[in-house]
Amino acid sequence: MPFNVDQPVSIGVQLAPQHAEYSTIRDTVLRLEDLGVDIVFNWDHFYPLSGDRDGLHFEGWTMLGAWAEQTERIQFGPLVTCNSYRNPDLLADMARTVDHVSAKGGEGRLVFGIGSGWARRDYREYGYEFGSVGSRLDDLAEAMPRIRRRWELLNPAPTRHIPVLIGGGGERKTLRIVAEHADVWHSFSDADELQHKLDVLEGWCERVGRDTSQITISVEPERTQTSAEYEEFRALGARLFTTQISAPDYDWDRVRRLLAWRDAVNG
Structure with a gap:
């Protein structure tokens, strides 16, 4: 397997920022850290994605700043931030700042998850142009070099290479962006489909001259899956x-x- 397998298994939990007061979300983050979770994610939406679609909900990046301050060990980030909602240079500066807040005398702990966006209601209600799947992916492809360039220009610089996570499985555009820019590829594929997607991603890495061992594969198993799965x-x-x-x-x-399961397989 050519991808980054020389590392232990890590467990992420996406804590949906919905249907709870912020005090509950804050306490839940601390409990996840105490349990030993490796990464806590939220998401970058403006309304709940399940349950009451007009229920309680909080903005993601403001929340990440609070998580950076309240936690000590755990990594955290958006799964994923929407490229459409912020100027790429501003977004880079936000990420750098949150990463510094989380450093606590060492390196920062932000995982910079980003995608092209899809939630039509977010776009409509907040006044963003929805465009098409293709145009949003083109915008993401244009934004990534700007984000990396802004990280190089900021003073102070980020505390370290901020890991970039890109989600999605589109074979013509998304996986090319992953090959060019991602440290982590977050797949929504099941196990049967994943091998095909990995073959496509490997092909894109060859085309853009990227070493596949630099990319970590991330998956989101269904709730019913067993250890065997x-x-x-x-x-x-x-x-x-x-x-x-x-x-x-x-x-x-x-x-x-x-x-x-993580502790068993990691020994």
Whole structure:
């Protein structure tokens, strides 16, 4: 397997920023850190994605600044931020700042997840041009060099190379952007489809001159999957496994199962 497999399995939890007061979300982040989760993600939307679509909801990047300050060990980031919602140079500056806030005397802990956007209601209600799938991906391709360039220009510079996570599986545009810019590719594929997507990604890496060993494969198993099914993904090279929890009923048993499996396979 040519992708980055020389690392232990990590567990991410996407904590949906919906249907809860912020005090509950804050306490849940601390509990996830205490349990030993490796990465906590939120998302970059303006309305709930499940349940009451007009229910409680909070903005993602403001929240990440708070997580940077309140946590000590855990990595964190958006899964994923929408490229359309902010000027790329501003977004780079925001990420650099949040990363510094999280450093606590060492390196920062932000994982910079980014994608092209898809939630039509967010665009409509907040006044962004929705465009098309293709135009939004073209915008993302144009934004990534600007983001990296801004990181080079900022004073102070980021605390370290901020890892870039890109999500999605489009074979013509998305995986090319992943090959060019991502440290982590977040796949929504099942195990049967993942091998094909990896072959496509490897092809793009060859075209752009990227060493595939620099890219970590991230997956999001379904809630019903067993340890044997997690092993299918691991055998294909996945090393980051993420699950989502949401108020009002956080599924702590699912988090604990993933953590137990991680500890077993990592030895």
